[in-house]
Amino acid sequence: MRILVVNVNTTETMTQGIRQQAQKVAAPGTEIVALTPRFGAESVEGNFESYLAAVGVMDAVLRYDQPFDAVIQAGYGEHGREGLQELLEVPVIDITEAAASTAMYLGHKYSVVTTLDRAVPMIEDRLKLAGLSERCASVRASGMAVLELEAEPERAVQAIVAQAAEAVSRDHAEVICLGCGGMAELERKVRERTGVPVVDGVASAVTIAEALVRMGLKTSKVRTYAPPRQKRVTGFPLTGL
Structure with missing residues (x-):
């Protein structure tokens, strides 16, 4: 595979x-x-x-x-x-939908801890569109930019762990989803601080x-995700592919 x-x-x-x-x-x-x-x-x-x-x-x-x-x-x-x-x-x-759907097997409510506050509405919209928002306790921002996760790892850990702990104590989250592909290495530290399952989207x-x-399952093609209709596509970058 x-x-x-x-x-x-x-x-x-x-x-x-x-x-x-x-x-x-x-x-x-x-x-x-x-x-x-x-x-x-x-x-x-x-x-x-x-x-x-x-x-x-x-x-x-x-x-x-x-x-x-x-x-x-x-x-x-x-x-x-x-x-x-x-x-x-x-x-x-x-990975947004994968993490949230997995979290719902592990607890009643989950929270997402992400990077900047401006990303929060985007994540909320994605969860709502996917039908996963009903059991989302909160989406919290750590205040760390994506690139700062690599540049300042210790400060990133502190900020993310602090928001995860707030999500559990204040928002009554029972599971934490790490809201960025670059947060994968933080699972253990967040779990140790909060005492709840921590889900990585990747x-x-x-x-x-x-x-x-x-299971041999594929994407349904009968309606919503039917192949694009054949027509001329002009310009960069997908032309001819």
């Missing part, structure tokens, strides 16, 4: 961190291929960058010329999953993708 895990930003070190997290939970025989978009922002923290990322991720997947069994969009709250589902028959998993998405592939 081969799973494509696509970073939504163009920071290669982040892609490699996502790949390592995905490979760590992958079953024997599952190959993880991590892709970085060839254009886009170095981090995605707003709607403009998110829409740009959606096109960059579709471009990266369409340019990959080997067979694959599933795709994971490794960005929290980003747009584009639906476009990929129109283009592909294989399962397409978004790990969740890999295990969900593997299960769907093993």
Whole structure:
């Protein structure tokens, strides 16, 4: 089984961190291929960058010329999953939805701890669109930018752990979802501080993708995710693919 895990930003070190997290939970025989978009922002923290990322991720997947069994969009709250589902028959998993759906097996309410406050509405909208918002206790911002997770890891840990603890004590969350693909290494520290299960979106998405592939399930093509209608597409970057 081969799973494509696509970073939504163009920071290669982040892609490699996502790949390592995905490979760590992958079953024997599952190959993880991590892709970085060839254009886009170095981090995605707003709607403009998110829409740009959606096109960059579709471009990266369409340019990959080997067979694959599933795709994971490794960005929290980003747009584009639906476009990929129109283009592909294989399962397409978004890490925002993967983390939240996994969390609901583990507790009554979950909270998401993300990066900047401006990302909170995007995540809330994605959860609502996916039908996962009813059991979301809160979406909390750590105040750390995406790139600061790498540049200032100790301060990032303190900020994220503090917000996770607030989510449990004040918002009555019983599970914490780490709201950024670059937060994977923080699971243990958040769990130790809060005493609740901590869900990483990349790990969740890999295990969900593997299960769907093993069950022989693919994206439905009868209506919502039917292939794009045949027509002329003019201009950069997807023309001719």
